[in-house]
Amino acid sequence: MPKDPDHAPIAGPRHVAIIMDGNGRWAQARGRPRLFGHHAGARRVREVVEACPDLGIKYLTIFAFSTENWKRTQVEVAGLMSLFRRYIAKEARALDSRNVRVRFIGDRVRLDAKLTGLMDQLETLTAENDGVELTIALNYGARDEVARAIRRLAEDVEAGSLRSDEVDETTLTRYLDTHVLPDPDLVIRTSGEARISNFLLWQSAYAEYEFIDTLWPDFTAAELETLCRSYGARDRRFGAVKV
Incomplete structure (x- = not known):
């Protein structure tokens, strides 16, 4: 997005998280299959990522596929997995050239080896970039994330590398998928739905x-x-009252 010198600087959010909803309805309104909408939505990601630097957004986290999305039809799920593979392969060099650092969060166990290999490659390719930090939540669910974090924490307590009296909010945060990221300042959900759909519950x-x-x-x-x-x-008072 081009800079506009007439616009005042934005004292806006550093970390924006987006629930990218409405792809299927967008396609159906045009008489097209749902996957057509998902492809259109993937193209929209590029514009949003490119806009972040001028808006002062350092961290962008997008909800690409939830742990609940496996309940969709096999055709749609297979199409989405193919789209993710194509998107990563196609956009890798462009993201790197824009100095974007990419991370993925979520449980990779259920994802196929080709997809996880591409995810690893993209993370490695962009690891030294210090521009916008794009986090893609793929096979992610907040309750699943917390459960996995607690499991790893309990294993460390059992192994003796962590004492139970050391466990507090800060300790648990270190075990989350997002442990290297600040909490989101602003969460956006598109499409008119007013729910958070198991996305970044702890962090938000x-x-x-x-x-x-x-x-x-x-x-x-x-x-x-x-x-x-x-x-x-x-x-924003974070529970405090101004006097």
């Missing part, structure tokens, strides 16, 4: 939320800027 305890009607394939950098400016105007 003090995030601001925006539920918007726009379907994800129609979401633009301009709309992201509007939401960031709205965030910048909010009074």
Whole structure:
């Protein structure tokens, strides 16, 4: 997105997380199969990533596929997995050239070897980049993440490398998939649904939320800027009261 010198600087969020919803409905409204909408949604990601630096967004986390999405039809799931493989292979060099660092969160066990191999390659390729940090939640569910974290924590307690009286909020956070990331400041959900769908439950305890009607394939950098400016105007007290 080009810089506009007439726009005032945005005191906006550093970490934006997005539930990219509405791909299927967008396609069906055009008489096309749901996967057509998912392909359109994947193309939209590029515009949003490119807009982040000018908006002061250092961290962008997107919800690509949830642990519950396996309940969809085999055709749609297989199509999504193919889309993820194609997206990573196609966008890898472009992301690297834009100095974007890419990470994936979620449980990789159920994903196929070719996909996880591409994920590993992309993370390695961009590991030294210090621009926007793009985190892609793939086969991710917040309850699953917390359960996996607690399991690893319990194993360390059992092994004697961690004492039970050392376990607190900070300790558990170190075991989460997002342990290297700050908590999100702003969570956006597109498509008019007003629920959080098991996304970053622990991390979003003090995030601001925006539920918007726009379907994800129609979401633009301009709309992201509007939401960031709205965030910048909010009074965030984190439980305290100003005196």
